[in-house]
Amino acid sequence: MELEYESERPLYIPYAGPILLEFPLLNKGSAFSQDERAAFNLNGLLPDTVETIDEQAERAWQQFNAFLNDDDKHVFLRNIQDTNETLFYRLIDDHLEEMMPIIYTPTVGSACEHFSEIYRRARGVFISYPQRDHIEDMLQNATKQNVKVIVVTDGERILGLGDLGIGGMGIPIGKLSLYTACGGISPAYTLPIVLDVGTNNQQLLNDPLYMGWRHPRITGEEYESFVADFISAVKRRWPNVLLQFEDFAQKNAMPLLERYHDELCCFNDDIQGTAAVAVGTLVAASRAAGTKLSDQRVAFLGAGSAGCGIAEQIVKEMQHEGLSEKEARARVFMVDRYGLLTDKLTNLLDFQQRLSQSSSALSDWQSDNDDYSLLDVVRNAHPSILIGVSGQPGLFTEEIIREMVKHCDTPIVMPLSNPTSRAEATPTDILTWTEGKALVATGSPFGTVTWQGQKIAIAQCNNAYIFPGIGLGVIASGAKRVTENMLLSACRALADYSPKAQHGEGPILPPITEIQSVSKHIAVKVALAAQQDGVATQRSEEQIKEAVEANFWKPHYRQYRRASI
């Protein structure tokens, strides 16, 4: 197994003794060879047997399975990540299906809620508002020097769980674990960051164990200039870094993206990554059904960052298929807390306004109220696609789903809210209420559903299918910006990979176990789009493919030689 790496050049390491064992990027534990143990003063610090990474992974897998609940499994895996990153990624490589729900949604949600209780060791950078004059120093202190991907949150909208303060750090850590496990970005190049601007979560403020800044969130001018200082410091420290905004509250997500998308290589995963995965799924589903996305009508529950991001991408795709912008917008219905977004509502944000329906076009709609509920929309607009991004569980009721299936043979129903506890409906309920007719995709993983003896796999429509490939494509091409075209290419590349669209059967999205191949394919398309948009150097497709392979890090141990200090 290790032979293929034997020709790889050795690494020259300036650390020795216990310090080397404390370095998660360099530690090999019991896999240090006898020669290395002698050269690096490790003799006596490890049990006698020199193990292979496979043997270490087998022990860790047995230990993993001995834990009785997922939260404990999460803590266990995070501990391996913090002590031996190579082993951590080997384990995930070997058991992605079992471990992805533990390091990512749904378990990461619980890990964020209990962040201060389960805290063990430092990882990433915590930039708190009281330390705002020292941001540059904090970035200098990061344990990683050559950072290529940052995921940053301020913890205000963590999955559908709300404001979790610095507990939100679990999300950048989890996302970056997937950048490595699914997108092959070396963990030496990734850095999770939380901007600690306080929290409005009273439970956390009252919690004696809470480790963040105990202060209500700063807002307005103070918040904006703090983020601006952070972005300037990042640009000075790592001018070519890819920065992913993650889980910011609705009021900040879009303004931050609009302000910075042309200042550095960045994107917002909840708006743009989610749009790419959702529209990729819908394009694949339409292809499989022999129709087009522009033939569908789409209803959303939740007109926030994710909902409006997906909706705008749907409008673009429908225009690409031949509709005018007006025709496309007339097919998309956004329902939020106060009902359907129409031009009668006066309190809409800019990005919601663009997606509101003209009330004159709804004059013949039947409703008991002035505001149209989701049920009213389903009754009157007859959507064939229903997308849940409200963060509220159970809102796709039996009545709504049964009404939907009256008007459409194969409804596509996507409760995308995370974690599992926030899903708008369960796949079992949706399939029961539609008598097995619905095509279901969820944000968090759900098991196979058996409907009248038939086993139906449930696709996980999560931006995890997109962002690792974008990161790999940006790194392989040296792209300086993330353009709309690059996101659109990622979306179409995912649709190319759909088993159902390709073969007419099987799941709508490729199984998670194929995510590395999917990410490589997305990376190539993203890199090509970057070149077309003039934000990356021109190279042939062959050269891009080689760069994607060359940049794809694999979890194995390199040989170490002692560097002179």
Ligand SMILES: NC(=O)C1=CN([C@@H]2O[C@H](COP(=O)(O)OP(=O)(O)OC[C@H]3O[C@@H](n4cnc5c(N)ncnc54)[C@H](O)[C@@H]3O)[C@@H](O)[C@H]2O)C=CC1
């Ligand atoms: N599957 C995936 O890849 C992704 C899933 N999500 C999930 O989507 C959810 C929303 O995320 P964002 O859009 O970023 O949050 P957001 O806070 O920007 O938007 C949520 C929207 O839902 C609305 N809402 C809340 N309760 C409602 C109700 N009872 N009826 C109708 N609308 C209601 C809110 O007013 C808000 O406009 C979260 O649970 C998140 O985990 C987000 C990004 C990616």
Ligand SMILES: CC(=O)C(=O)O
């Ligand atoms: C998947 C994701 O980014 C979210 O639920 O926020």
Ligand SMILES: [Mg+2]
């Ligand atoms: Mg998110």
